[in-house]
Amino acid sequence: LTQDELKRIAAYKAVDFVKSGMVLGxxxxxxxxxxxxxxxxxxxxxKLSNIVGIPTSTKTQExxxxxxxxxxxxxxxxxxxxxxxxxxxxxxxxxxVKGRGGSLLREKMxxxxxxxxxxxxxESKMVxxxxxxxxxLPVEIVPFCWKFTAEKLREVMEGYGCVAKLRLGENGExxxxxxxxxxxxxxxxxxxxxxxxxxxxxxxxxxxVEHGMFxxxxxxxxxxxxLGVKIKNK
Ligand code: DER
Numbered sequence: 666l667t668q669d670e671l672k673r674i675a676a677y678k679a680v681d682f683v684k685s686g687m688v689l690g691x692x693x694x695x696x697x698x699x700x701x702x703x704x705x706x707x708x709x710x711x712k713l714s715n716i717v718g719i720p721t722s723t724k725t726q727e728x729x730x731x732x733x734x735x736x737x738x739x740x741x742x743x744x745x746x747x748x749x750x751x752x753x754x755x756x757x758x759x760x761x762v763k764g765r766g767g768s769l770l771r772e773k774m775x776x777x778x779x780x781x782x783x784x785x786x787x788e789s790k791m792v793x794x795x796x797x798x799x800x801x802l803p804v805e806i807v808p809f810c811w812k813f814t815a816e817k818l819r820e821v822m823e824g825y826g827c828v829a830k831l832r833l834g835e836n837g838e839x840x841x842x843x844x845x846x847x848x849x850x851x852x853x854x855x856x857x858x859x860x861x862x863x864x865x866x867x868x869x870x871x872x873x874v875e876h877g878m879f880x881x882x883x884x885x886x887x888x889x890x891x892l893g894v895k896i897k898n899k
Contacts, residue, residue, distance in 0.1 A: 666891060668787050668789065669695070671787035671788070671889040671890065672695060672696040672699055672785070672786075672787050672889065673699040674889040674894060675696060675699075675785040675786060675787065675887045675888065675889035675894065676696055676697065676698075676699035676700040676703060676749070676785050677699065677700075677703050678785070678887045678889070678894055678896075679700055679749045679783045679887050680700055680703045680704055680707070682747055682749075682781070682783055682885075683704060683707075683713060683716070683747060683749075684746075685713050685714045685715050685716065686715045687716060687717075687746040687747055688717045688719065688737075688742045688744075688745050688746050689716060689719065689745070689746065689747055689749065690719050690745045690747070690748025690749070690750070690775040690776055690778075690779050690782070691704075691718045691719065691720045691721060691729055691734070691748075691749070692721055692748065692749055692750025692751055692772065692776075693720075693722040693724055693725045693750065693751075693766050693768040693771075693772060694750070694751040694765075694766045694768075695751070696751035696785050696786065697721075697725065697751050698728060699785075700749045701725060701729055701732060701734065702728070702732055704716065704718070704734055705729070705731075705732025705733050705734055706732070708732075708733055708734060709732075709733060716734060716735065717735055717736070717737050717742065718734040718735065718736050718737070719736070719739060719742060719745055719748075719775050720736060720771075721748075721750065721768050721771045721772040721775050721776075722766075722767075722768040722771060722772075723843050724768075725768075739774060739775060739778060743778060744778060745775060745778050745779040745780065746779070746780055746781070747779060747780065747782075747783065748779040748781070748782045748783070749785060750763070750772055750776060750783075750784060750785070751763075751784070751785055751786060752784050752786055752790055752879070752883075752886075753765045753790060753800065753801075754790055754796070755784065755786055755790050755791050755792065755795075755883075755886055756792055756793065756794060756795045757793070758881075759784070759881075759886055759897060759899055760795050760860060760878065760879065760880050760881065760883075761784060761795065761878070761879040761880075761882070761883060762795045762796060762800075762802055762803075762877050762878060763803075763877050763879055764803035764805070764848070764877030765800070765801055765803060765877075767832070767840060767842050767843075767848055768843065769803055769805060769875060769876070769877045770805050770843075770844055770846070770874060770875045771844070772879075773875055773879060773882075776879065776882055781885070782882055782884050782885075783883075783884065783885045783886075783887060784883045784885070784886040784887070785886075785887050786887070786888055786889070787888070787889050787890070788888055788890035790888075791888060794856040794857070795860070795878060796825075796851075796853050796856070796857050797855070797856040797857075799852060799853075800852075801832075801850035801851065801852060801877075802850070802851045802852075802853065802876070802877055802878070803832070803848050803849075803851075803876070803877040804818060804848065804849045804850075804851060804867060804873055804875075804877065805842055805846045805847070805848055805873075805874040805875045805876070806818075806846060806847050806848070806849055806872050806873050806874060807846055807847070807872050807874060808839070808841075808845070808846060808847050809872065810872065811831060811839070811847050811849070811872070813872065814849070814870060814871075814872030814873060815829045815831060815849045816829075817870050817872070818849055818851060818867065818870060821866045821867060821870065822851055822867075824855070825853040825854065825855045825856075825857055826853060826854030826855050827851050827853050827854075828851070828852045829849050829850070829852075830849065830850050830852070831847060831848075831849055831850075832847070832848040832849070832850050844874070846874055860878060860880055861880065863878075864876065864878055864880060881899075883899065884898065884899050885897065885898050885899070
């Protein structure tokens with residue numbers, strides 16, 4: 666099975682949790698894309714009805730519109746029944762790294778407002794410790810004096826051997842999020858200690874908007890692998 670087929674299998678499994686009448690948080694990325702497509706398909710087939718989607722990015726908003734999912738937002742629906750989204754990394758306690766697609770702020774707002782948050786991954790996302798896989802730990806920051814904030818981030822994370830890089834878009838300019846902010850990707854050499862302490866130290870920096878560690882937020886993780894699908898609950 667290809668990685669994309671595994672992503673689709675996990676996504677379809679998550680959509681089994683969707684009931685007619687639900688307000689759904691719609692995730693962003695190559696895995697969540699399959700869940701959004703599937704929800705649209707079930708709506709068209711009449712197997713689901715009265716669904717309201719709350720998209721976690723303009724990209725997902727466009728896809729949801731194109732498959733016919735009625736959309737709304739957090740202001741109209743401050744409590745969401747179920748959110749389905751991918752992740753970049755999942756540790757054994759179901760802590761996540763998200764945001765390599767640049768949508769972490771709206772994802773964290775919407776998934777934090779959800780009664781149930783189902784994460785869909787292929788098995789390659791499973792790690793022992795989040796942030797330790799040499800892949801990026803994203804932090805959304807304000808564009809104002811971003812160098813200052815990036816350096817403060819690097820200092821705060823110095824103990825973990827941190828390199829902080831401004832994320833660039835295709836045009837070689839700074840990547841700009843849906844919220845008009847920048848993203849600094851942090852690359853760590855050592856495993857973080859107490860994730861809560863690290864989270865607070867990052868969020869305390871004035872120029873920081875949000876980071877990509879989703880601690881104690883996932884209710885369920887659906888893991889699609891070569892040998893089948895595993896479901897881990899909090
Ligand atoms: O950027 C994001 O937050 C995405 O949801 C990411 O965490 C998962 O993206 P993928 O399903 O394309 O790997």
